[in-house]
Amino acid sequence: MITIRRARPADAVAIGAVHVAAWRSAYPGILPDAYLARMSAVRQAAEYDHSIRAGRGVHVATASGLDLGPEGGPPRIVGFVTGDAAPRPGGLAEGEIHTLYVLDDWRDRGIGRRLMRAAAAHLAASGCGSAFLWVLRDNPSRWFYARLGGKAAAESTVRVGGVAVPQTAYVWSPIDKLAQATSAAP
Numbered sequence: 001m002i003t004i005r006r007a008r009p010a011d012a013v014a015i016g017a018v019h020v021a022a023w024r025s026a027y028p029g030i031l032p033d034a035y036l037a038r039m040s041a042v043r044q045a046a047e048y049d050h051s052i053r054a055g056r057g058v059h060v061a062t063a064s065g066l067d068l069g070p071e072g073g074p075p076r077i078v079g080f081v082t083g084d085a086a087p088r089p090g091g092l093a094e095g096e097i098h099t100l101y102v103l104d105d106w107r108d109r110g111i112g113r114r115l116m117r118a119a120a121a122h123l124a125a126s127g128c129g130s131a132f133l134w135v136l137r138d139n140p141s142r143w144f145y146a147r148l149g150g151k152a153a154a155e156s157t158v159r160v161g162g163v164a165v166p167q168t169a170y171v172w173s174p175i176d177k178l179a180q181a182t183s184a185a186p
Contacts, residue, residue, distance in 0.1 A: 001063070001064050001065045001067055002061055002062070002063055002067060002078075002109065002110075002111060002114070003061070003062050003064065003075070004059055004060070004061050004114050004115060004117075004118050005059065005060060005062065006058070006059055006060075007048070007052045007058035007059060007060045007080065008052065009049055009052050009053055011048075011052070011058075011060055011077055011080075012045040012046070012048045012049035012052060013041070013042075013045045014060075014076070014077035015044070015045065015048040015058070015060065015077060015080050016040075016041040016042065016043070016044030016045030016046075016047075016048055017041040017044075017045075018077060018078070018079060018080060018101050018102075018103055019041070019044045019048075019080075019099070019101055020039045020040070020041045020044055021103055021104075022101035022102070022103065022104075023036060023039060023101075024036050024039065025104050026139060026140060026141065027136070027139075030136060030138045030139070030165065031160050031161055031163065031165065032160075032161040032162065032163055034161065035160065035161025035162075035163075036161075048080075048082075051082060056082065056084050057081075057082060057083045057084050057119060057122040057123065057126070058080065058081075058082045059080060059081050059082075059115060059118040059119065059122070060077045060079070060080045061077065061078050061079040061080065061102065061106070061111045061114065061115055062075040062076060062077055062078065063075065063076050063078045063106065064076070078102060078103050078105075078106040078111065079100075079101060079102035079103060079106060079111050079112065079115055080099070080100075080101060080115065081097065081099060081100045081101075081115035081116060081118060081119045082097070082098045082099045082119075083095060083096060083097040083098055083119040083122060083123055083131070083133075084096065084098070084122075084123075084126070085123075085126055085127075085128060086128075086132070091132075092132040092153055092154060092169050092171055093128070093130035093131050093132040093171050093172070093173060093175075094123075094127070094128035094129050094130050094131070094175075095123035095126065095128030095130065095131040095132075095175065096131065096132055096133065097116070097119050097123075097131060097132070097133040098133070100112060100115055100116065100119075100133070102115070112144060113148070113182050114182070116148060116178065116182045117179065117182035117183065119131075120172075120175055120178040120179045120182060121179065123175060124175050124176075124179065128175060129173070129174050129175055130171065130172060130173035130174055130175050131171070131172045131173075131175050131178055132150075132153065132169050132170060132171040132172070133145065133150075133169070133170055134156075134158070134167045134168070134169050135167060135168055135169075135170065136158075136165055136166070136167050137155070137165075137166040137167055137168050138165075138166070142168065145170040146170070147181075148172075148178060148181040148182060149172060149177045149178065149180075149181040150170030150171060150172055150178070151170065151171050151172075151173075152168050152169070152170060153169050153170065153171040154168070154169040155167065155168050155169070156169075
């Protein structure tokens with residue numbers, strides 16, 4: 001069974017591992033190989049632990065029971081999303097989704113859609129009437145955000161590993177558009 005829930009501090013290590021695995025899978029040829037090789041699940045975990053303890057919007061997808069195979073096992077974090085009020089008033093939208101990552105073996109099961117639904121609900125409950133996120137322009141999964149009704153609204157570059165990388169912002173305004181899109185069948 002796949003469950004979406006609010007992250008707890010004990011989840012930070014698994015979240016950090018998902019972050020690193022997702023980047024190493026999605027970004028070869030887009031980001032410098034040396035940068036991807038140096039990524040540390042421990043460093044990522046420390047950042048997510050801080051976010052969780054600060055009460056930011058961090059949600060995880062956990063797999064349990066038969067979803068883990070015939071032997072089952074303890075619940076395992078297979079994806080996560082983070083989002084909060086946008087850092088700058090008057091920007092692209094009132095809320096920002098910072099990260100969405102799902103392990104490769106768990107993709108195409110509606111987990112990303114369910115995590116985005118959790119982020120949209122968190123942002124709406126926090127008073128955000130709109131939401132946006134940045135995605136690397138060459139990210140092979142950027143189509144996902146357009147399928148959820150996100151509108152490409154801005155482009156810029158971000159420096160990652162010493163390299164300028166183009167990115168695109170997708171916006172949902174009002175935020176109800178994201179909530180409705182994520183409620184549709186996967």
